[in-house]
């Protein structure tokens with residue numbers, strides 16, 4: 001039987017105890033946050049680049065697809081083995097290999113959780129900036145593959161701005177080094193190609209990242225508004241005034257209520273929206289920056305602006321923001337996280353339209369967003385057991401992405417395309433655009449074995465044709 005042969009071959013590479021294949025285990029690996037599911041044929045836990053290469057070579061020998069998996073927190077179906085095959089479980093490759101303070105670099109394995117890198121660097125006086133709200137459970141490999149963002153990316157940029165090089169196992173099992181510690185590498189920018197490739201070009205087994213000194217001081221503000229428009233206008237006003245806070249995050253009333261019920265971080269339940277704004281930099285400059293932002297928020301309708309008095313208050317505000325997705329789970333059995341962007345000046349308009357979409361499909365849609373980047377996350381509440389509701393959710397989600405594109409934005413701010421947004425790719429790319437990307441995929445992966453069925457709205461035959 002094909003699965004039996006596959007399992008035997010995988011055991012030779014990673015050992016018997018590191019291969020899963022039972023029905024129950026396969027059920028556990030058949031889903032992530034996406035609405036589609038498919039069981040793998042086997043799961044292999046890997047511990048080194050050599051083991052990853054060995055597993056990929058087995059897949060090549062047997063013509064079986066493989067799907068790398070980190071924390072499984074992606075929100076677009078990236079880790080679902082939609083064509084079956086082997087899930088390559090990266091979570092045990094979780095070591096920090098080197099912290100090179102003199103050159104401001106760290107070299108890490110891809111299964112390391114984002115937060116663990118930050119926690120290890122902080123006592124040394126350093127930090128790694130991209131900070132997805134999922135950082136407790138999301139791995140560096142997943143961050144690289146999704147080109148993840150996070151609250152601090154407004155000022156500091158997303159993952160691609162912080163990754164300098166990688167070791168990768170290519171889809172035929174060869175090991176390659178791309179980029180490196182140096183500020184620039186000659187030739188094609190293959191690091192740039194791999195970041196955001198969602199496991200479709202191979203498996204990253206080591207990452208070189210940029211680290212930065214911890215900032216001297218931080219102030220965190222909570223601006224409270226009675227209307228979403230005033231909150232959004234404050235965001236535009238702050239940026240237009242030439243200020244670049246480290247974060248500009250927004251939550252609407254439904255999210256605030258869910259967060260308060262779950263985390264009790266002191267958010268007012270009766271307001272329409274709050275902004276969490278953080279400024280960082282030299283201590284001498286912080287008071288002036290903070291005051292200027294307080295004044296701007298008030299001038300644009302904030303009914304109150306609170307400044308966190310100490311680290312404990314600051315941590316509470318962040319616990320609320322980072323816990324928002326989890327807290328919203330209180331409101332309904334399921335929800336679909338949409339991820340789109342618009343120019344930040346279009347935020348009030350897009351939010352009005354998102355509310356209209358909610359009314360049209362009779363669905364509740366709370367909103368939480370990286371407002372500084374114009375990156376919105378409408379969370380469409382529903383009950384997954386109700387097939388009719390699920391169909392309405394899919395339509396509403398697509399309509400929201402169409403709105404983002406109409407308003408000059410795009411179909412993903414940070415969560416990638418995966419399975420979920422394959423059709424939405426046609427909203428932003430022409431046939432020729434898509435085929436130029438398909439040609440890149442085929443150059444790396446002519447047999448279409450690396451995370452097949454993701455990203456591209458073209459038939460599988462096109463991807464595997466020689």
Ligand SMILES: Cc1cc2nc3c(=O)[nH]c(=O)nc-3n(C[C@H](O)[C@H](O)[C@H](O)COP(=O)(O)OP(=O)(O)OC[C@H]3O[C@@H](n4cnc5c(N)ncnc54)[C@H](O)[C@@H]3O)c2cc1C
Pocket residue numbers: 067068069070071072073074075078079090110131132133134137138139140141142143144145146147148149150151198199200202203204205325326414415451
């Ligand atoms: C509560 C919550 C909050 C979130 N907040 C944010 C946020 O603020 N910003 C943001 O950008 N995202 C956010 N996300 C989405 C998600 O956490 C990120 O996309 C994250 O980077 C995924 O990491 P992961 O380790 O879970 O990857 P996985 O989900 O395991 O994998 C994601 C993709 O990467 C591929 N992959 C994984 N490891 C490798 C590897 N070593 N080599 C090659 N490909 C690989 C997989 O095949 C898959 O396609 C959030 C998710 C949740 C649940």
